[in-house]
Amino acid sequence: MHIDILTLFPNMFESPFGDSIIKRAIEKKAVAIDLHNIRDYTLSKQKSVDEYAFGGGAGMVMQIEPIDLCMEKLKAEKDYDEIIYLSPDGELFDQKMANMLSTKKNLMFLCGHYKGVDERVREHLITKEISIGDYVLTGGELATAVVVDAIVRLIPGVLSDETSALSDSFQDDLISPPVYTRPSEYKGWKVPEILLSGHQAKIEEWRHEQSIERTKKRRPDLLK
Ligand code: ADE
Secondary structure (H helix, E strand, O other): OEEEEEEOOHHHHHHHHOOHHHHHHHHOOOOEEEEEEHHHHOOOOOOOOEEEOOOOOOOEEEOHHHHHHHHHHHHHHOOOOEEEEEEEEEEEOOHHHHHHHHOOOEEEEEEOOOOOEOHHHHHHOOOEEEEOOOOOOOOHHHHHHHHHHHHHOOOOOOOOOOHHHHOOOOOOOOOOOOOOOOOOEEOOEEOOHHHHOOOHHHHHHHHHHHHHHHHHHHOHHHHO
16 A cells, blocks of 8 residues: 655654554555655745635635645556545544555545645545544644554554454444453452453353443444
8 A cells, every 4th residue: 555645744744653563564565655745845935835814714724736736746656546635524534434445555645734725625636534533633644643543554464463453343343352461360350260261262252242241331322
């Protein structure tokens, strides 16, 4: 998979993509992630990328030209499955959307800032709009990092134990069962007996029951 990210703040991605599983996925070439600074595409002498909104009002609006020029360059090199804009008014991101996007070849993400982007970007250049939740972040960078993380870990070969993505919470509309490790007793707090029994079939049955109980209690909406 190839991911291109258009941003005014490329440094914000250093840490989320520079450690742990995503770093290894990049090293293994399961995914390539390229960051593009939108400011490099402005034709204005002052290097400006934003302007006051027509009609007035507080906040700056990201201009269409540098965004379009950057996208034009990338689109001449690759065909994109989706060109995604992160915005609190987009479609709510969930595991199903992560699964769907993880099967794609080329994805482009546009991170907005300030008051957002000129609406014509959304009308003419964007193919999908995603929100990661009903709250407002300072910009699309952290939201993009969340979406990219959720997608990349699903690419075959990225997780060492491939079945572990299949048993994630939400994959079958159920929350994952609890997990325990050594010691089997700590401060008198004991691990459920069944997990120490060695009966694999019974353990799986117990885990499934726990998943259902947890989902009923914590996320009954998933069972509908
Ligand atoms: N940009 C700002 N807030 C956001 C959110 N909640 N989801 C996606 N992009 C955003």
